[in-house]
Amino acid sequence: MSAESSTAFRVAGVRLATAAAGIRYSGREDLVLMELAPGTQTAAVFTQNAFCAAPVTLARQHLNVTSPRYLLINSGNANAGTGARGLADARACCALVADQAGCAANQVLPFSTGVIGEYLPVARIGTALPPLFQGLRADAWEAAARAIMTTDTQPKLVRRQFELNGHRATLVGIAKGAGMICPNMATMLAFVATDLAIAEGPLRSSLNTAVASTFNAISIDGDTSTNDACLLAATGALGNPLLEDGDPKGLAIWQQVLDDLCLELATAIVRDGEGATKLVRVAVREASTCDEARLVAETIAHSPLVKTALFAGDPNWGRILAAVGRAGVVGLDIDRVTIWLDDVRIVAGGGRDPDYREEHGARVMAQDSFKIEVHLGRGSAELRMLTCDLSYDYVRINAEYRS
């Protein structure tokens, strides 16, 4: 038994350390170094924003060439909108890490989150590196979850332990969010690691699958960050036979655990959305295609009128109906559409359900968490999203943050 807490989360093959480098505030942990054991397989998903941040550009380049050994993650500064100098700064940080680690610079991936448009304090980061390397330990996941926070009020840290092919495997993930994206504070970041050995192809495809229904199916304000990134690492330290395409049963177990963990992290992000007081699941069913279901779900989840009604706890079904109607579904037959709040049917036959009573809707919406379900009556495709309400505090946080 080491001095490390026995209840702390650990993933064999991963060590972490945190530091207060004074990137935006002094005395606050804002820098994380994560070390991955040699041979670790990784997969990553990044923001689709054309104005992606310098660390995103560089991380993509490095991942195209080799597997990473180190991740350097800072909060307080997004290094976005910083042009050529931003890219040079990110490169410099990777080189500093590589120097101390004795690895190649492209084996280091940079991640940044925080204010847009200010240059990264490279010298301060460099000063913080030696103690970071000395402080690397297996049980620092929670400290790392705290150090990557920006407007988050809670660290987001999740673990799963599960049996796979006779081995007891571990999966740990941390994330930060707050605004779904808040380009000022910028970013959803998530780092997930397992001690399993998983081949490159299946690892990448499992991450894409998990992200589609979790991190890419949440909306706080409909804005997409310049810095969003999700990285998945499989260290192989467990010593299991490499999980490959030839083992569909094993892969199915893995996918289920990964989906589940990502959903828990994504849910934690929405729950902790800026100013959020309600967690709302939006489910669109009976769509012709998944794209059509997504269109309707996003229109509901992004509508300021729906979101202010959610904040008020007001079963203002006309706003949901109007959002469905304006989503752009070609040839929508409104007589076939039904809309539900949990088990209460509010819309049928092109208008208010004749049996609907306001107090039934009010009862559902008084809860902290509930579901809006829409049946389009067109097919069998479906999609789920997580969203939250739009409150005074959302306006306060985003109007006052820089003042």
Added chain:
Amino acid sequence: MSAESSTAFRVAGVRLATAAAGIRYSGREDLVLMELAPGTQTAAVFTQNAFCAAPVTLARQHLNVTSPRYLLINSGNANAGTGARGLADARACCALVADQAGCAANQVLPFSTGVIGEYLPVARIGTALPPLFQGLRADAWEAAARAIMTTDTQPKLVRRQFELNGHRATLVGIAKGAGMICPNMATMLAFVATDLAIAEGPLRSSLNTAVASTFNAISIDGDTSTNDACLLAATGALGNPLLEDGDPKGLAIWQQVLDDLCLELATAIVRDGEGATKLVRVAVREASTCDEARLVAETIAHSPLVKTALFAGDPNWGRILAAVGRAGVVGLDIDRVTIWLDDVRIVAGGGRDPDYREEHGARVMAQDSFKIEVHLGRGSAELRMLTCDLSYDYVRINAEYRS
């Protein structure tokens, strides 16, 4: 000289009357009857929302068959989300008007704005009709502009007088808005009339052109109503030779005046947006196509993060940059993008303009009205939109309205 005020707006061939029918509140004018002289040519544009309201469905049907003689407009109730009964109620109202007027029921067009999902009080509307017919007069435009208001704080009434082919013509318009659409209170409505004689084809095409750059280029909250409608009437009472396709010069003068009047009404709607404290013009230039320019302009105009920064008067250019980046322009070269606040360039070369100073941006954003201009560096298409900020009052109005 009649007893009517000589300064009141009038359009020869149009008479109006208003009444307090007690549709939602008692003692408030909430019903308008507008009479159009025989031979009046009309054109109309309606909401694209699939859940369009009963009056929209019926007005479209009637316009397909014949030209209207009467418009019956109520506030306080949108008659939307009311299914088959809503349609029957709208038909009943048209029949009541037709009975008194001695015209066909399909010569009456219904328009409604107000709360969604409640049935129209047809009997109360019927009771109000005889005094409405008796009260028809030419100078009641301002009273009508007030009677169609919902959460608007100001009536919206605009006039243009202009020379066309030797005749002094008049164009008058009224509108209501408040939420770009606020499906609870529902709707932008606009009614515009001229005393010119204009042929059907050019009238319709001039309305479509005007609406595209005015009423369809404004955003308060990105929501689209179930009830939006804009009707244009040309009574021909001026006695000018019919304005037709063969007179491009005359049509150009007409289009200019119509565009200008619609823009003034649209601007008034945004200025009076729910909780709005700033009027912001968004101009996207150097796009490959108009659709691409619209995509970028709408993404900026709908972004809650941009809108809260506008409310704060915070030149938080990172949020504008991030909105441009996530708009979905395929192959956007961010190094060619420039972004301006009025005459202050804030973004160039993929990031903050090196010459930009925060105080310059703050000076622009301290104004009540200013422009965000984006140059994409891809072509010559452009598009302008009008939007407003997202304030505490927007949340208050929309969260508390029904409570």
